[in-house]
Amino acid sequence: MSHLELSEQEQVRRESLKELIDLGINPYPAEEYPVTHYANDILANFNEEKSEEFAEVCLAGRIMTRRIMGSASFAQIKDSTGRIQIYLRRDDLCPEDDKTFYNKVFKRLLDIGDIIGVKGDVFKTKTGEISVHVSSLTLLSKSIRPLPIVKEKDGKIYDAFTDPEQRYRQRYVDLIVNDNAKETFVKRSRIINAMRSFFNEKGYLEVETPILQPIPGGAAARPFITHHNTLDIPLYLRIANELYLKRLIVGGFDGVYEFAKDFRNEGMDRTHNPEFTVMEIYVAYKDYKWMMSFTEEMMERVVLELHGKTKVEVDGKEIDFKAPFKRISMIDAIKEHTGIDVSGMKREELIDVCNTLGIETDESMGKGKLIDEIFGEKCEHHYIQPTFITDYPVEMSPLCKKHRDNPELTERFELMVNGQEIANAYTELNDPIDQHQRFVEQMRLSEKGDDEAMFIDDDFVRSLEYGMPPTSGMGIGIDRFVMLMTNQNSIQEVLFFPQMRPIKKREADSDEKFLKLGIAQEWITVLRDLGYKKIDELSGLNHNKLHQQLCGYNKKNRLNLVNPPKEEVAKWISEQ
RNA sequence: GACUCAGUAGCUCAGCUGGUAGAGCACAUCCCUUUUAAGGAUGGGGUCCUGAGUUCGAACCUCAGCUGAGUCACCA
Numbered sequence: 001m002s003h004l005e006l007s008e009q010e011q012v013r014r015e016s017l018k019e020l021i022d023l024g025i026n027p028y029p030a031e032e033y034p035v036t037h038y039a040n041d042i043l044a045n046f047n048e049e050k051s052e053e054f055a056e057v058c059l060a061g062r063i064m065t066r067r068i069m070g071s072a073s074f075a076q077i078k079d080s081t082g083r084i085q086i087y088l089r090r091d092d093l094c095p096e097d098d099k100t101f102y103n104k105v106f107k108r109l110l111d112i113g114d115i116i117g118v119k120g121d122v123f124k125t126k127t128g129e130i131s132v133h134v135s136s137l138t139l140l141s142k143s144i145r146p147l148p149i150v151k152e153k154d155g156k157i158y159d160a161f162t163d164p165e166q167r168y169r170q171r172y173v174d175l176i177v178n179d180n181a182k183e184t185f186v187k188r189s190r191i192i193n194a195m196r197s198f199f200n201e202k203g204y205l206e207v208e209t210p211i212l213q214p215i216p217g218g219a220a221a222r223p224f225i226t227h228h229n230t231l232d233i234p235l236y237l238r239i240a241n242e243l244y245l246k247r248l249i250v251g252g253f254d255g256v257y258e259f260a261k262d263f264r265n266e267g268m269d270r271t272h273n274p275e276f277t278v279m280e281i282y283v284a285y286k287d288y289k290w291m292m293s294f295t296e297e298m299m300e301r302v303v304l305e306l307h308g309k310t311k312v313e314v315d316g317k318e319i320d321f322k323a324p325f326k327r328i329s330m331i332d333a334i335k336e337h338t339g340i341d342v343s344g345m346k347r348e349e350l351i352d353v354c355n356t357l358g359i360e361t362d363e364s365m366g367k368g369k370l371i372d373e374i375f376g377e378k379c380e381h382h383y384i385q386p387t388f389i390t391d392y393p394v395e396m397s398p399l400c401k402k403h404r405d406n407p408e409l410t411e412r413f414e415l416m417v418n419g420q421e422i423a424n425a426y427t428e429l430n431d432p433i434d435q436h437q438r439f440v441e442q443m444r445l446s447e448k449g450d451d452e453a454m455f456i457d458d459d460f461v462r463s464l465e466y467g468m469p470p471t472s473g474m475g476i477g478i479d480r481f482v483m484l485m486t487n488q489n490s491i492q493e494v495l496f497f498p499q500m501r502p503i504k505k506r507e508a509d510s511d512e513k514f515l516k517l518g519i520a521q522e523w524i525t526v527l528r529d530l531g532y533k534k535i536d537e538l539s540g541l542n543h544n545k546l547h548q549q550l551c552g553y554n555k556k557n558r559l560n561l562v563n564p565p566k567e568e569v570a571k572w573i574s575e576q
Numbered sequence: 577g578a579c580u581c582a583g584u585a586g587c588u589c590a591g592c593u594g595g596u597a598g599a600g601c602a603c604a605u606c607c608c609u610u611u612u613a614a615g616g617a618u619g620g621g622g623u624c625c626u627g628a629g630u631u632c633g634a635a636c637c638u639c640a641g642c643u644g645a646g647u648c649a650c651c652a
Contacts, residue, residue: 008621009586009603065612072609089609112602126610148587149602151613158613159588159601165644166587177587220652266651267577372652396652414652424652490645501643 013144016109020142025105027142033117035060040081046122046130054122057132059084060140062115062176065151068107074131077116083179085131086118092135106137113143113176150177168498184486184494187306191485192259192478194302195279204255204281209244211237211261217457218242218399220442221264224274237263242399242473243460245282246428249471250463257281259478270490271420274499277478286472288411288427292388295415295423295474296323299386306485314418314487317384325386325415330371333379333389342371344408350374366445367408368395383416398438398454400426422481425474432464517572523564 006014020027037057046054061079071090076083090102110116120134148161160178161167167174167181174181196206214233216223218240228235241260248256263275283291303310303321310322328336331343340353350370354361359377361370371393383389391403392412403409411427429435439456446454482494492498 007586007603012603067611067615068608069611069615070608072611074611076612085612087610091609108604125612127612129610129612131610146586146602150587151601153613156613161587163583163587163644165583168644222651264651267649269651270646272651369652376652392652421652503643 007146009146010144013111013142013146016111017142017144020105020109020139023100023105023109025139027139029138029140033060033138033140034058035079035117038081039077039079039084042084042122042132043082043130046124048124051122056119057122058117058119059132060115060117062143063110063112065149066112071102073106077118078176085125085129086120086134087123087125087131088134088137092133093137101137105139110139111143111146112149113145113147114139115141115143147173148177150179152179164492165500168492169500169503171496184482184488185496187486188478188482188494190306191302191482192279194305195298195476196259198298198301199255199257199281202255204257204283205253207245207248207253207256207258209241209248209258209260213238215455215457217455217460218244219262220454222266224263224265239264240278240475241280242475243457245280245473246468246471247460247463249282249284249428250466250468254285255281255283268499270492271480271483273479273491273495276491278475279478280473280475282428282471282473284469284471287470288390288413288425288472291425291427291472291474292327292390292413293324295388295425296321296325296386299323299325299415303485312485312487314484315489317418319385319418319484321386325388327388327390327413329391330375330389330393331391334371334374337379337382338374342374364445366395368393368397372396380416380421381419384418386415386417386422388413388415395441397426398442399429399435401429401431402434417484420480420484421477422484423474423476425472428468428471428473430464430468430470432461435464436461518568519572520564 017027035058037054037059039059039061042054042057042059059077059079061077061084064076064078064083066075067073073088075086075088077086088102088106090099093102093106094100117138117140118132118134119136120132123131123133125131148159150160151158161174167178199206212226212228212235214235216236216239218238219242221239223239224237226235226237227233238260239262241258241262245256245258257279259277259279261275262278264272265274266272268274283294286294299321300310300323303312311318311320313319331341335341338353338357340357342350342353345353345367347367347370350367351361354370354374357374357378359373361373365373375389379389390411390413391406391409392400392414394400394402394408394410397410397412400410400412403411413425414421415423415425429438439454439461442454443456479491479494483489483491486494488494
């Protein structure tokens with residue numbers, strides 16, 4: 001990168017880097033740094049009676065603020081646990097005659113953003129702030145790009161780094177400067193850990209199944225496709241792992257679960273990211289009623305571990321995860337919110353119902369889809385408190401066992417919280433003949449134009465033919481669950497690196513191409529800086545104007561270059 | 577995919593009716609031994625997202641594009 005393309009502050013920092021090296025200071029040392037303490041531990045445990053315990057501490061972190069005075073300075077460093085103030089005096093850092101380390105290295109060559117290690121003793125300042133009195137300081141990593149400066153007083157934040165685009169694209173900056181940015185992600189990890197230990201305590205086995213699948217099964221969604229060179233076959237990134245986990249139940253495991261990244265090639269918005277995390281669990285010899293109790297027990301436990309109580313504040317609403325949760329069938333839910341009993345209705349009758357309710361319909365929609373539409377439009381958003389919606393139409397659930405009392409329905413539930421689906425579970429279909437027919441039915445739908453119908457997975461059917469025990473399975477959308485638990489209303493806030501459109505870079509031509517036109521090396525940089533990254537961008541330019549631009553730039557930046565004659569500039573333009 | 581809003585210094589943002597581009601923090605220089613959102617003084621820093629148009633003159637008006645956010649559509 002040319003020097004000219006850097007901002008003034010970046011240039012200054014690169015100069016500082018050079019000066020540090022000239023002084024014999026390695027700005028990127030390799031050695032381990034023997035940290036003994038963390039900022040928050042010191043702040044939490046230090047008091048003046050115990051000061052001998054803190055007479056020799058060693059900690060490392062990033063410089064976040066500096067207040068430099070003549071021969072004494074304060075700074076704040078931030079480590080993984082928090083921020084702590086450090087106090088530096090010239091004569092402590094430089095007991096000999098040579099004061100370079102304080103006067104030059106600390107005051108001039110170090111910057112906000114640098115990572116340093118300090119040794120010293122802990123004390124309380126006049127104003128009562130617990131601080132580290134530094135006796136020695138080591139540069140651990142020099143920062144050559146300035147950070148946004150965020151300040152805070154009495155909980156009020158000044159100049160917060162808020163631009164979502166920058167926060168997501170450069171999450172590392174968000175995490176450095178916004179002190180609460182880590183919170184959501186720490187909670188995410190704790191939620192997953194709580195679930196994992198709950199499952200492990202029950203004796204279920206955490207497993208891993210293929211992400212690259214020859215048939216993208218287990219759900220209905222458009223997949224990402226890739227190609228395996230050696231096998232010369234298409235492979236799909238999984239849209240679900242359900243069919244593989246069930247194969248393991250066939251294989252004889254009683255309970256298996258997986259925290260899985262799934263991938264769906266569909267739209268992106270506040271609640272959808274192309275890759276997302278799902279936890280799926282399958283338990284043999286259970287049904288969906290057992291799974292409801294299991295799910296509410298797990299939810300209650302996770303919420304309790306995370307918040308210390310079962311109530312959670314979401315969008316200003318209080319949601320209580322105290323088990324048991326309300327249970328209602330989809331038909332009853334529709335009755336409750338529309339007054340219409342859709343049970344036993346024919347397709348034409350359901351279309352009439354949709355028309356009276358103002359719900360759009362189309363040719364490809366079958367009975368199940370119509371009922372699901374009515375529920376989605378008229379009922380779903382009403383379920384704020386955790387509610388199990390049960391007994392979905394058979395057409396919507398090709399992997400789910402038919403209801404024991406009604407063949408038009410399935411033994412399925414979804415857990416709705418805050419008007420959103422959080423979990424989805426079945427009494428799994430283990431009848432291989434029925435499963436095969438359901439797949440064939442899906443094929444028919446797909447031929448009718450439903451591009452979300454499922455693919456047939458013959459090997460999965462084969463596994464059922466060997467016999468799968470009665471089983472119940474459940475999946476939880478982890479990202480949405482975390483959103484709920486952390487009161488975030490965008491999936492991007494619970495993913496470290498949400499998918500973003502890549503920034504288009506204008507490609508620049510090589511130096512050689514410019515040199516061929518007879519343009520001297522020093523002017524190539526200037527041209528690029530003026531925005532002419534490719535030689536063909538010069539074509540058709542007014543040579544007088546370009547000449548003026550070049551000379552103006554030369555003068556303004558005090559480059560002291562010899563301006564090229566106008567004729568030469570004209571030649572560049574005409575020859576390219 | 578449709579509509580609405582936004583893009584100005586490293587960061588957060590002003591910028592009136594179209595008339596020389598501003599502030600705070602950050603940065604640089606100098607002065608200061610306990611400061612705390614920011615000690616004092618002085619100074620440097622801009623492709624006003626990109627391109628075209630209207631105009632004597634565009635950060636501002638018009639059109640097109642790029643990027644993001646929101647709403648809707650889509651997504652069991």
